[in-house]
Amino acid sequence: MVKLVAQSLLLGLYLQVLAVFAVDVHRLNIWPMPQSVSNGHQILHMSKDFELMTQGTKYPDASEILKDGFSRLLDVVQAAHVVDGNFSHFDQSVLLQGIHVVIFSLNDELQYGIDESYKLSIPAAGNPVYAHLEAQTVYGALHGLQTFSQLCHFNFTTTVIEVHQVPWNIIDQPRFSYRGLLIDTSRHYQPLPMIKKVIDSMAYTKLNVLHWHIVDSQSFPLEIPSYPKLWFGAYSISERYAMADAAEIVSYAQRRGINVLAEIDVPGHALSWGTGYPSLWPSKDCQQPLDVSNEFTFKVIDGILSDFSKIFKFKFVHLGGDEVDTSCWAITPHVKKWLQKHALNESEAYQYFVLRAQKIALSYGYEIINWEETFNNFGDKLSRKTVVHNWLGGGVAERVVAAGLRCIVSNQDKWYLDHLDTTWPEVYMNEPLTNITNPKQQELVIGGEVCMWGEQIDGSDIEQTIWPRAAAAAERLWSPYDNLAKDPRQITGRLAHFRCLLNQRGVAAAPLAGPGRVAPQDPGSCYMQ
Amino acid sequence: MVKLVAQSLLLGLYLQVLAVFAVDVHRLNIWPMPQSVSNGHQILHMSKDFELMTQGTKYPDASEILKDGFSRLLDVVQAAHVVDGNFSHFDQSVLLQGIHVVIFSLNDELQYGIDESYKLSIPAAGNPVYAHLEAQTVYGALHGLQTFSQLCHFNFTTTVIEVHQVPWNIIDQPRFSYRGLLIDTSRHYQPLPMIKKVIDSMAYTKLNVLHWHIVDSQSFPLEIPSYPKLWFGAYSISERYAMADAAEIVSYAQRRGINVLAEIDVPGHALSWGTGYPSLWPSKDCQQPLDVSNEFTFKVIDGILSDFSKIFKFKFVHLGGDEVDTSCWAITPHVKKWLQKHALNESEAYQYFVLRAQKIALSYGYEIINWEETFNNFGDKLSRKTVVHNWLGGGVAERVVAAGLRCIVSNQDKWYLDHLDTTWPEVYMNEPLTNITNPKQQELVIGGEVCMWGEQIDGSDIEQTIWPRAAAAAERLWSPYDNLAKDPRQITGRLAHFRCLLNQRGVAAAPLAGPGRVAPQDPGSCYMQ
Structure with a gap:
């Protein structure tokens, strides 16, 4: 009976809230x-x-x-x-x-x-x-x-x-506890003032996780004191972050209520690591994935995560794990030999790599986020402290939470901001709980993240490629489901108002009409474009 | 003899400078x-x-x-x-x-x-x-x-x-005393923080005149206390500048060594004035040019310039005067009647308008800048305190200075930044003194200006459309002719370095490779793009 009363009260409150909104x-x-x-x-x-x-x-x-x-x-x-x-x-x-x-x-x-x-x-x-x-x-x-x-x-x-x-x-209060935005400082370096501006605007939209995809194949801009040659993989001497710079980013974000999720994307997406330490490459002709057969590889990962643990205090670390093409391992003699010795095929070696990296992260007190390929390939082997990061498409979250793991939603067709043809209504309508009705499973979807991959993003275009589309996702992740517009046309005016507000605060948010970061087509009021 | 010695000394100094540069x-x-x-x-x-x-x-x-x-x-x-x-x-x-x-x-x-x-x-x-x-x-x-x-x-x-x-x-020291950048807040409103950011970057490149094309046909965002209904022509209630806002822009710029040149563009480009004062329109069907036959028109111009004189302390005011299509005057009965009464054809009435506006500006202590059509049509009638603002193409400055008037160069084929297909080397190579060899005439070219017209420019794209191309013009206008690169390829690296410096300071300057405000095509170092 108590429960029923409580439910009635809740329903009453709910209807009251609806009435207010009506x-x-x-x-x-x-x-x-x-x-x-x-x-x-x-x-x-x-x-x-x-x-x-x-x-x-x-x-x-x-x-x-x-x-x-x-x-x-x-x-x-x-x-x-x-x-x-x-x-x-x-x-x-x-x-x-x-x-x-x-x-x-x-x-x-x-x-x-x-x-x-x-x-x-x-x-x-x-x-x-x-x-x-x-x-x-x-x-x-x-x-x-x-x-x-x-x-x-x-x-x-x-x-x-x-x-x-x-x-x-x-x-x-927020609907989801993880409301993220990814930036990528490997494809293009982003100077500190640019990252700080992104953090400022994240706070305006109540996003709370800056997923910092720091390094990738193209460049390694971050200082790692344990392995100081890693940032030999930076594009240039000035396109680098000292550890103190990274700490400054973390502190700047934290003071605005934003966590920083650091990522190293292993074993693929790590070619730049070998610039300073060529032995991380299987060979000169096979520069990725990282050499699974070399103990030094895991020492370096350990060193990085040890250094990370001193400044990145967020509960999670992101270990990547996506797009791993292992074919190179099998044709590199010493790796091939190692595979044979350990009776692993390439796919098993990929699993071995990811799980070993997970263990290192766990040893530093982190819980782990991995891109969804790890789940798709050996989901039942992942640490139960793993959060699976969906990106390939829809329908993944359902499978992840059915398997009892937590999930973050970033399906690329809707929440990759570098897809310029994805318009804000599509971003807005992307529902993380699609087809997930079991409340226990719903809780395992801890949130979502829009991703600003950096292939064509540098300091000149990051703001207007992110905004206002990221704001559309931010409302999806913050507001109660019942308050969300069922038809985005209902909220065009309100989002236009918000994008003009961003402009008034000095943020280069783009017009709503058209694809991502479109220039205004004609003269006119900010509120109508 | 004294003169010869002085020349030799100068030559010596010149060679010494060259040697340093070599x-x-x-x-x-x-x-x-x-x-x-x-x-x-x-x-x-x-x-x-x-x-x-x-x-x-x-x-x-x-x-x-x-x-x-x-x-x-x-x-x-x-x-x-x-x-x-x-x-x-x-x-x-x-x-x-x-x-x-x-x-x-x-x-x-x-x-x-x-x-x-x-x-x-x-x-x-x-x-x-x-x-x-x-x-x-x-x-x-x-x-x-x-x-x-x-x-x-x-x-x-x-x-x-x-x-x-x-x-x-x-x-x-600068080569030219007038080194300008035009912004246009009529086609799109630019919030104060955006204008301040533009001023900041102008200071980085030693530009010294912000030409503020405040109002135009599309909107009238500025408060004019003498005629308070003028800003009824604003796009919206919030897309407006109070006089105190304009004064803040002037003060912010002045403290950075940058003059603000205010413009009203009459008698064309003024349709928005009639929103608040419809009698400024010849008729409802003929909303521009401003009604030349109406004394009220000149009262309003007087009021505006009187209000301007309280905050815009720069020696010059810009009175526009370009693209005046007078055909509408001739078919509006009361204007036609007035033309007949004063024995003026349309073209003479245009001249009458411009010269009368000039007199009003002079009465407030201003010298005048007018777009080149005024010179092209009745150059010998213009006040000798006029500076002719070239925009239509090359070759104009020659004729202006030959006529003994001063000139500012903004030929649209090279120095209109909204022409996205104009690349930085073209901007850089645009020489204001082309074909002007007489030193006295050279002195009459007081400088030049790059123009950031606002049809497709709002707060989201102003920075990367201006920079780095405006910086190319800034060097042309600042550095001694002999220090300028004769082949822009010689300075690509230095300009790339400067654009990366702008990024490091939080300015969204675009890559060099490609047309205006291009996004980076591929991953890579800032210094190489």
């Missing part, structure tokens, strides 16, 4: 759409001395994550216009004096699965008037500040920032 | 190339406490233009990597402690024709070692700091910034 969802310009929203029709003016108040919260903010987040809030809401209004003629009762933030958890370690929920309320009256933001963690509070920033509007007459549609009551 | 020019990565450079082969390390020293200078820097410029210098040289080296093991004698800046003029008013020269020397030894920068004006000093920033390199081993190739002796 009224509001089409005219609210918030992206991604929160779990539940109610609002009014009044206006408050943001005080000149708009302040962060933290009275009553035990969270000490020793590392100033909240303070910096608040400071960024002020920056973004004032980025597009000069705010120099005369406040003397405003009555106190219509001035929003600040935001009162209460955070319950003292712990500000960012990690997979932390509570990212928040509640934001902005009353229409009070003396003085404060917005109120409550969150379990500082990272939930940062999400709340992002939402707050989207409620702010510049008034050209008063030259003051206004909060429209008060009172607001927003209750919000 | 050694260095192909391996120096400075953009644009300075007038004269000599350097050595030693290395200094930039001290952790690298400081701005201004001892002995009378310039008070009350507005902190120099101080902010120095602070930006530190930011850009540290943007790409974490500088956290251990300085304790460096000897004092190899540490560069700071830069000693001496500025002779107390006046920091930015204006057309100010002295932008500087001398920068960095000794190889000293105790302590300081770079030395001398300039007549603070704006010359800012150029010197830009040059200095390009001599800095990050050392991945020490994680310290180094200055290579010391000792340096650089003497520099």
Whole structure:
């Protein structure tokens, strides 16, 4: 009976939420759409001395994550216009004096699965008037500040920032705990300021994992102190990241609530490793996959993961494992001999390699993400701590979760951003839980990720190839299923508004009309393109 | 005799400069190339406490233009990597402690024709070692700091910034006093952060005029307090600039040594004016050119220029005057009547309009820039304070300066950046003084400008459409003719280096290989694309 009551209550709450949305969802310009929203029709003016108040919260903010987040809030809401209004003629009762933030958890370690929920309320009256933001963690509070920033509007007459549609009551939390974006710094080097700009915009859309595909066959830009010749595989002396640079990326992201998932893609996609250590190549004529027969190969992987563990504190490490063409092993004499000695065929050797790399990662406390080929070939052998990263197409997640493993969805036909012909509605409509109805299995789909592969992406075009399409995926991953548009045409205006907001914040998000990173076809308003 | 001696001295100096370049020019990565450079082969390390020293200078820097410029210098040289080296093991004698800046003029008013020269020397030894920068004006000093920033390199081993190739002796000044870039905020609105980013990069290339084509037929985004309905012609309520926003652009640019040239393009290209004031249209069916027969038209122009004069302090205002199709006037009854009354044909009425607008501008203390059609149609009638802005093609500057007027070169076949098929070598090779040999006439070509027309340019693609091609023009306009490459292939590497530097500073400059704003075709190093 208790359960039934609870269900009725939940249903009641659900219907209430639906009712709220029935009224509001089409005219609210918030992206991604929160779990539940109610609002009014009044206006408050943001005080000149708009302040962060933290009275009553035990969270000490020793590392100033909240303070910096608040400071960024002020920056973004004032980025597009000069705010120099005369406040003397405003009555106190219509001035929003600040935001009162209460955070319950003292712990500000960012990690997979932390509570990212928040509640934001902005009353229409009070003396003085404060917005109120409550969150379990500082990272939930940062999400709340992002939402707050989207409620702010510049008034050209008063030259003051206004909060429209008060009172607001927003209750919000993510649908999926893993909401990722991949960047690829091997095909093209991305300078630090570019990566930081991507992180900034990820925070605007509440994405929370930067999957850093650091190295690949084309170049090895990262310093690995244990094996310092690895970055001989960099394109040039300046297209490199020192370990301190990588640590800076991690710290910059973490302070914005974003985890960094580091990847080494083995045993394929690793040709550049051999520039510094040629013995990692089976031979000069066979430069990949990495030499499975050489103990040194695993020593190097161990060294890399040891170095990784010092700065990449995310629970997961990505070990790749995709597109491994092992034919080269079989025709390289010493590898062939080793295969024979160990009675392994090529395919078994691939499995041996992946599982051994997994063990090394586990020994450093990581759980593992592998591309789906590992699951497709020997799924039952993978560590149970593996998350399978789907990319080849649809239908994989179903099989992965049926096998009891966790899954991240990045099916290339919809969520590869380098596929320029994939338009934002296709990105938006890609549902990670397609055909997965069992709630236990649904839980195993921990989220998804859009992938910005770097073959044709450098510092000149990364922003507009990512945005606004990644924002479409971000809403799919954040908002409750029932709040998602069933027809993307319903939300074109809201996404257009968000992309214009990105432009107003200095982010080079492309027009919506057309394929990825299209230039505007004709003169016109940002909101119509 | 005195003259001959002076000429010999000059010739000697000239040969000496050539000699210096014969050694260095192909391996120096400075953009644009300075007038004269000599350097050595030693290395200094930039001290952790690298400081701005201004001892002995009378310039008070009350507005902190120099101080902010120095602070930006530190930011850009540290943007790409974490500088956290251990300085304790460096000897004092190899540490560069700071830069000693001496500025002779107390006046920091930015204006057309100010002295932008500087001398920068960095000794190889000293105790302590300081770079030395001398300039007549603070704006010359800012150029010197830009040059200095390009001599800095990050050392991945020490994680310290180094200055290579010391000792340096650089003497520099611009070839042309007007080095412009046009942006167009009528075809697409550009948010403030986008315009600021463009200004930042202009400073990197020593461009000094932002030609702001604010309004046109498609939209009227700017607030005009005298005629507040004009910005009813904006695309939307948020795609507007308050006067304070425009003042912020001017101030932001000025503090970086960049003048803002405001334009109203009359009598054509002004359809949007009528949204708020329909009587500016000859009729509903004839919405441009502006109604020449209506006194109100000139009142509005007067109001705009009066408001302009309060914030746009540049010596020049641009009055457009191009592409005027007057056929509509002749078929609008009341205009036709007015033409008859004043015994003007359409073409004479066009002239009447332009000259009357010129008089209004002159009354506010402006000198005038007009597009070349005004010169082509009635050049001898134009105010002698007119600068003719060439755009239709080559050969115009010759005729303008032969007529004794000043000229700015923007021939569309080479210097229109929206022509994506114009590659950087074509931009680079466009010589403003082509066929102008008389030194007096050469002086009348005050410079040139690359034009980033906005039909297909919004916040998503402005940076990579401008850069690196605008940088090619910037060198043409800055460096002495004899230092310019006669074959652009000689400088591909240096420009590639500069575009990679832009990327490292967060500017989305496009690859060199291919047409404008091309995406990289394949994986590879920034320096090779």
